[in-house]
Amino acid sequence: MRAVVINCTLKRSPEASNTEALATVVEDELRARGVEVESIRAVDLDIPPGVATDLGEGDPWPAVHRSLLNAEILILASPTWAGQPSSVAQRVIERMDAMLSETDDEGRPVAFNRVAGVIVTGNEDGAHHVINNVSGALNDFGYTIPGQAWTYWNRGPGPGPSYLDSREGRDWSESTGRAMASNLVAAAEALAAKPIPAPPS
């Protein structure tokens, strides 16, 4: 089983990413369960704006798109800025929009029978909003969202520390992240064993 984790931090490598730090917990649990994990730091790719799968020469998206089609599990990890998913996360979602009209041999949207989860960090309130809206977009594309397939960290009220600056509350975020990995793998296996067929037209 394969997973792609797209870290949507605004910070380019090699700057430390809070979102990556929490994502690593989930990745480790996936690997412990035998999942092959590919990590992508989207900001490093300078993904151009658009809603097609291939915007032509130099477009880094087609390679990400191949990774998505190669993986049963997608995790989108985003920081919270002004209470919203990052511009990098929304860029990824926009480029995925084309997947809505891409179908497999049986006429199913290509995201069918794949599962997705969301990881959020922030220095303020907003995680559930990010989780719900990113999950909602991915579900719209065809991904199944297993129960409790997310984790987050922030420490309010008001602007506070970042994940890497504080140990407070980490236990909850980490154990929720390990449960997330378990739920994603189990749901992906269930759908692999008994796939959702093409919907009636």
Add this chain to the structure above:
Amino acid sequence: MRAVVINCTLKRSPEASNTEALATVVEDELRARGVEVESIRAVDLDIPPGVATDLGEGDPWPAVHRSLLNAEILILASPTWAGQPSSVAQRVIERMDAMLSETDDEGRPVAFNRVAGVIVTGNEDGAHHVINNVSGALNDFGYTIPGQAWTYWNRGPGPGPSYLDSREGRDWSESTGRAMASNLVAAAEALAAKPIPAPPS
């Protein structure tokens, strides 16, 4: 297989409900697939506010709660008011909140291995917001949200007709609703065949 459809219209029976009209399309498709469907019009029950499963004598919620635990599929159907899920829908979600800490014999949240979908009608824009937030709450409780497990109808821009007042756009809402039924049943079957285990503690 059993489904519960909770219609969260603000209108008491027997007043015509736009939301019910669209829900009926999905219910018919569920029945055509052999699913036993129970329909609940929540506003008729006068569900009191609170976040416990049983608020005492006269509380109609425990019966709804039993129906939820008896069904592999939950559909929450809501009108859109001021762009938001109805107060009746939010009341249902609040009463479901207690399910977060109810577990089965294997220590799994009781909503695990159940699936949920959302139906929305409105006289204005707001459906995806309602879908994402209702799905997000149900996912938080443990429900799995199969890919494309929703349908909606509204006709913008600005305040427009209600579902029962217009034939425009119904084909899309109805075929999306039938696909929703197909996806819910298939995902419920997959999870029944190969359930998500209790997450690691």
Add this chain to the structure above:
Amino acid sequence: MRAVVINCTLKRSPEASNTEALATVVEDELRARGVEVESIRAVDLDIPPGVATDLGEGDPWPAVHRSLLNAEILILASPTWAGQPSSVAQRVIERMDAMLSETDDEGRPVAFNRVAGVIVTGNEDGAHHVINNVSGALNDFGYTIPGQAWTYWNRGPGPGPSYLDSREGRDWSESTGRAMASNLVAAAEALAAKPIPAPPS
């Protein structure tokens, strides 16, 4: 100048309300600035569902509606349940929906030249989502939302203490609440001195 504060807790009087506790800070600051403050605990009124201003005999809403029309400042205070505004808050918003089509002598929506702010408490993440969606609905009805006219308290990540259970982070929530009161009063005074005219038809 007059303000109405509607506390949308799920708990009936005289049970202690976390939301009321934070609202009191804002109310005290309003009173210190010479504002007459009316507090309404909506759940005690058993407001029936609907979208008209008067649902007939026994409907407590017309009295609340009169209070709204009598006040230059509205504060809606809500707990966070499943990351959303409470069902009581949404009930209030639904009943206010009729104000969209109520106009004054100059043809302006009755909410014009009134200002609104939002107070949120919770035992988990979700405050900005509640603030944005409640503010958005009130703005839709015609209320002006002054800059930084809100405050909140929660303490994540994950389910945590309630406002009354913890002293952590209160200073920020309280000073933000006092700023909120200042901003609401100043904006209400500016609009009273130089009102927004009826928009072009």
Add this chain to the structure above:
Amino acid sequence: MRAVVINCTLKRSPEASNTEALATVVEDELRARGVEVESIRAVDLDIPPGVATDLGEGDPWPAVHRSLLNAEILILASPTWAGQPSSVAQRVIERMDAMLSETDDEGRPVAFNRVAGVIVTGNEDGAHHVINNVSGALNDFGYTIPGQAWTYWNRGPGPGPSYLDSREGRDWSESTGRAMASNLVAAAEALAAKPIPAPPS
């Protein structure tokens, strides 16, 4: 009085922008009221990701930031992608985040006594979600949101035409847009005549 309109379409000039087409209606009404209007098509600027006002050599943001500080009125115009504000809109919001800690001579956030509104177009449902979240972020930074300071166009249910492809519903979107211009100008004038003072610390 000056206004800045930031068009957050994903399409580079000179490609036709649906969002620009609706924005033009609002801009014309602003100009008819004597407002000097500057239009910025953000995607053409290739604004780099970050949350500081100046990211160094070649950063186009400082010029936009100067325009913002020079204008009493800000309009953010965004398409809807996957039900969300565009990645370009979120990029603009992220770069504005630094304004939270920039204050004027009297210690007020620099956005104080400025007003903001939102224009949304889309080929599907989602406008109010975009309006509420963009308005919410700008309000967080200190902008006042006058009553009914937005307009939108989409035509559901499901994926439909774009604004430039259809004449349906335009009258509502355009008259709502003219009202938006009127409300923004009036509120900006009221705040100019009687500014909101620095909040208590």
